[in-house]
Amino acid sequence: MRLLPSGDRALIAEFESLSLVRAAHELWVAEAPAGIVELVPAARTVLVRIEPRVMGLGAAEQWLTAHAPVAPAGDGDGPLVEIAVTYDGDDLAVVAETWGCSLEAVATRHTATPWVCAFIGFAPGFSYLVPAAASAPLPSVPRRATSRPLIAAGSLGLAAEYSAVYPHASPGGWQLIGHTDAELWSLDRDSPALLAPGTRVRFVARPS
């Protein structure tokens, strides 16, 4: 872990792997003292926002160093959410070619993989899912060379090591493999994001 400066009320903790980011986020969410007011995980970093009147930058740095994760994250015991997907996306052929398999096998491999939400970015409720620690990684999928101007809410896409469901209609460059009716973002729930960091996810194929 490397601690980087980030102004007068935050630090950024940088890690060598996403798995260590997840381990740090899980540990710190559970144990952080009152002066640490927000933790924002991303691909290789956790942004640590502090309240300087409660805990100074120096004290925060000491606490984070003393509580650095020693091992990558396991699968955790976050809530498990099942998402029913129709695998009929426009980019199935691209993914099948990247993975060296048939169109049907894309769905089979995607549903056979247990996923976990590593972090949220891009838009409210846009959860970046990665294969759970115990599973074999899937081959990395390149982003589309040009973004689509409009992707429907509920579209399931792949990019690099990640899977994500678009929570809102938006532009985007991920390779689309299917769609779901699941509501990724709803203000009618206590937690508006269906898949918060640490949530485990299983995709289930449904007929088109």
Place this chain on the structure above:
Amino acid sequence: MSAARVIEPGPLALIHDLGRPGYASLGVSASGAFDRSAHRLANRLVGNPDHAAAIESLLGGLRLALPAGTWFAVTGAWSDAVLVTDEGARRAVEPHTATRVETPAELHLGTVTHGLRTTVALRGGLAVPALLGSRSRDTLAGLGPEPLRTGDMLPIGPEPATPVPPADLVPIDPPRDGVVELRVRPGPRHDWFTAEAWRLLTTSDYLTSARSDRTGVRLEGPALERVPDLVGVELASEGMLRGSIQISPDGAPTVLGPDHPVTGGYPVIAVVVDASLDLLAQLRPGQPVRLRLAAGRY
């Protein structure tokens, strides 16, 4: 419940409180009043709690119909504000003071003359529905109360427990017209840039771009170069803050505002310190800005 009616919103009038911090890991920025000190002052003047919802008017031009008995205060950017009664009597509204509307009247904000964003607080606060604990409009995520439109009725909340403080005019200068100095501290990716880039950042006069909004304030000036090894390298997206100074691939700095994206992939060279953040809200297009290294650790 009494209500204020929007006669004319001006270029952009938004409802804000002090925002919804704590949801960044779900992809939602804190948002909230851009000029927090102006927001707090307006609320204190009318005896509201600091976090009560008020109006943030961009450039002025806002016209509100206020019922008799309403207390209000105007802070932040200065404009010629007047109160016009139904009988047509006009009187000037002093900034930074609580004013009571004796008979139904219209509050008219003129075009701003100093600064950019004016706060108008009504005693009781604006009782619009809260979303994730806040009545702030996040312009990037499209969350919270819609921008004000002509004809909107803004419900005014119940009388707060605190009386209107007896303080007279609060002696506060208008937002600065000349060079504005913002203090900064190093950001997480300061070492992606050359020593010359850091020198330029902290010694040059930058100009506030007209292409600035609540997402970010763009600065025009010398381009900042990366160290040769990192030219063209892509940074994995990481958490951003209000005040983070991102450098886009062409070397131009953008200071992120309250509605910034939660994560971003442009390297952050420096971060504006908390004490300087409210000044950002009042920068006018073309206004010169200097960034200076703040004392402190790092």
